[in-house]
Amino acid sequence: VVSAQEREGCKSLYAVQAERQEQAERSVLISCHTRTNEKKFLKYLSMHGDINKYFFYESYGMYAVVEFANRESLASLFEEAAIPIVSHESMVPFKSRLLSLRNLGSADPPNQQSGQRCQSQTTIPINELIQRLSKEGSIDQQMTSLTDVYQLTEENSRLRFLVCSLLKDIAAAYFPECTIKPFGSSVNGFGKLGCDLDMFLDLDGISGRNAKMPKSGFLLEYQMKQTNSERAVTQSILSVIGDCVDQFGPGCVGVQKILNARCPLVRFAHQPSGFQCDLTANNRVAMKSTELLYLYGELDPRVRHLVFTVRCWARAHAITSSIPGAWITNFSLTVMVLFFLQRRSPSVIPTLDHLRDLAGPADKSFIEGNDCTFVSDFGKIHLQSNPETLERLLCEFFEFYATFPFNKMSISIRQGKELNKPEVAPLHIQNPFETTLNVSKNVNATQLDRFVALCKESSWLLQQTETSKARGGNVEKAPAPWGLASLLVPLQVAVTKGRKK
Amino acid sequence: VVSAQEREGCKSLYAVQAERQEQAERSVLISCHTRTNEKKFLKYLSMHGDINKYFFYESYGMYAVVEFANRESLASLFEEAAIPIVSHESMVPFKSRLLSLRNLGSADPPNQQSGQRCQSQTTIPINELIQRLSKEGSIDQQMTSLTDVYQLTEENSRLRFLVCSLLKDIAAAYFPECTIKPFGSSVNGFGKLGCDLDMFLDLDGISGRNAKMPKSGFLLEYQMKQTNSERAVTQSILSVIGDCVDQFGPGCVGVQKILNARCPLVRFAHQPSGFQCDLTANNRVAMKSTELLYLYGELDPRVRHLVFTVRCWARAHAITSSIPGAWITNFSLTVMVLFFLQRRSPSVIPTLDHLRDLAGPADKSFIEGNDCTFVSDFGKIHLQSNPETLERLLCEFFEFYATFPFNKMSISIRQGKELNKPEVAPLHIQNPFETTLNVSKNVNATQLDRFVALCKESSWLLQQTETSKARGGNVEKAPAPWGLASLLVPLQVAVTKGRKK
């Protein structure tokens, strides 16, 4: 049993979010020239107050994120900021925390080393990853290395919270007490550099909702526009915010209002960060799923390594895709990994029902009639001690789903066991919080078959390389892909598959 | 010559506007029950601070405008205000200064005289007006009486500024430094109770436009959405504000975005005030016209009496209309009255060119290449002493336009004389500030002919009644319409006209 102390460092997602959110409120995003001198840049900005943290990155140009120690510094900065003068164009005079820095007069000579170190906000291409992994000494090392390369950096996480905060400024114009929170892979611990930014407009903080009703005398109420459903309110709000982003939001392009979806959303690209953004509202269950995934990822490091590996493998073979369709989503795939880890013996992670049973009174959460309660205090969770290596788990994962009775059984991380399928669908994964729903009801038989076939192939391939793994630690350039690396080569798996047929 | 001292009390339109605007910022609009006890109401609201002024009025229900002495009182009021709880409906949680007061528990018994005196925000019907005027002793008295009945009350003016201020809150969400100013008949001194509310979004106050450009070092600029014209910016801003008003604005209904008009605008009805509202942006010339009309109206009381009389007469005979078409507008009609007064000998009011010549350096104003300069200091204007009575002026007005050479000549209040028509149009009235434009280019020959015929008829009718005016001072009920009153009876004029043909 792993003791609570070993996981002491874990912060709850709420605590992490609150801290990052607060940092973002004190930050600005500045577009600057590639040859901006870092020292001069800092000196210039420091006139407005102490800087806690800053970094440069590249995304269609050079940008800097600057976090001041105090919010007052922003006000001071804005006092100095000008509205750009352009000769042939007009502009919408909406002021935001996205600024441009112009170098006037004598710039530093180009030969001088005046530029700044620049963070990358994207991952390396798959072939580079394959090369890098091939140099590792073991499959376990390959899996941790893949996670290291793919996971969000601290800077990228800060940038995500900053984009939420910039969008919050737009929403707060009408709903001053609102917040915009990232959810999904941006914060659940399973996000890959470059993943989309899912955001959630939270209006629950609006005061005056539960005003005490006096017994007599007067009661003063705000007059408000009425609609016939909460959904209509959400659509209305997202529609206006979508228009604002489209018409006023600097750097926001390709705004689409998808208001008739089950969960209405506004989609747009935020050019200065390079993020594809999805803004939803009133989406509390998704926030709970995010918290749950985060918790599972924090319980045991193997969870994240396995999820990152399986996600990467699935993407390399077009099992998942960045466009919607009949394929398996990253979310479904993650739930499948979690389910697999629950089914090990002893189990690597507990069931959701178990986490619910550990919950204290403060953890109680019911959203639209669904019980979303589970324990928030990591210390209360006692794990069984499963000693399996990452390599073993990866092998077993492929084996598990290569032979899973998808035709009859449903996957439930709530109960941690196969259930009888309640409905006809090629793949049935019970939604953890809305248990009558199927998370993967979009998946068709062809896509499921491809997944199963790839699991079989990959399981077989891994067993093949198992014998040759002693050659690890090879530091020569471009060693042949082996182990996990060989599983990521699209052609190799395809060829093998052809051969076996 | 009328001395400057006699007009000392006159405030410039800017001063009047600034004061009303500031009052509006400290005011709230509260929907309440008809039987709300005035004393208790005041006691309840006074808990939040001193009240400078308040009044009740009726418009699809009972409302109160309450002006606090300090803005802090509003914050205190809002702290107590609740979000309404309705069982079957949802609402957009946008908070504004439009509130509802609910009477809880024991209301005052209905037989008790607990209600409050209630201001009317509309004029009396035309037949009532005719009756009332018929009781006056002279045509001069009839004309001043008509002005008294029709002109905006102080309360109505306050309500107009309050509606502008409520709308400003919506626009200020994105453009904190903006103002929304009423223009047109709401403030030019010629507005009739019930006239539309023309508003103008002023973004010129936005700081950072003329930032000093350092010679070297850094310049920080806001990143802003670019468009290819000022017009596109205006359309973009009005489009978003239109959506906000439509989706969030309590009491705002029938929102139309008319963005492809020469002057893009958002039109909507504000139910709590009963005002039909037109919001434009970037419309500085119209603001200047408003100032000019206001100035003319303040120079000599006869200006307003004659304009009110002519406007009322024109409306009674459907020479003007509340819907747009080929008819003469109130604005054109007003310019025609001003021109007539300039043409008297000695003139009642000076020409616009004269007002421009009197302008000081601070009065210089060029808008989009148009010289909109004219004197702002009323004291500098010395009028000729024209002694004509209102009756005389009214008679002469009809005579003047009954015989005006519309086919060849154009009306110019800038030069105060007929000009040769620069283009073919039945009616040509030079736009005072954009002198190449025709204010009445919408008017067709039929409408002009109707106007001229009615001028003839009315001139003739007035001469008929001139003899019988000694019978004035008749206080019996329902005396027969005479003088101005008879000019307002649609049938009478038509019949007379038939007889003469």
Ligand SMILES: Nc1nc2c(ncn2[C@@H]2O[C@H](COP(=O)(O)OP(=O)(O)OP(=O)(O)O)[C@@H](O)[C@H]2O)c(=O)[nH]1
């Ligand atoms: N209940 C439920 N939640 C979902 C479903 N799809 C997505 N979500 C939730 O919405 C979040 C964001 O969705 P996605 O952007 O598709 O997935 P993601 O986890 O962010 O992974 P990426 O592919 O990296 O973006 C997920 O993390 C889930 O919490 C679903 O089908 N059912």
Ligand SMILES: Nc1nc2c(ncn2[C@@H]2O[C@H](COP(=O)(O)OP(=O)(O)OP(=O)(O)O)[C@@H](O)[C@H]2O)c(=O)[nH]1
């Ligand atoms: N230059 C110019 N200004 C106009 C014209 N029409 C209207 N305006 C301006 O816009 C203002 C508002 O227009 P309206 O609402 O049509 O007229 P109004 O003077 O407010 O009179 P009401 O009929 O009582 O509303 C006017 O007072 C003028 O200042 C026009 O054709 N040319």
Ligand SMILES: [Mg+2]
């Ligand atoms: Mg996502």
Ligand SMILES: [Mg+2]
């Ligand atoms: Mg008007």
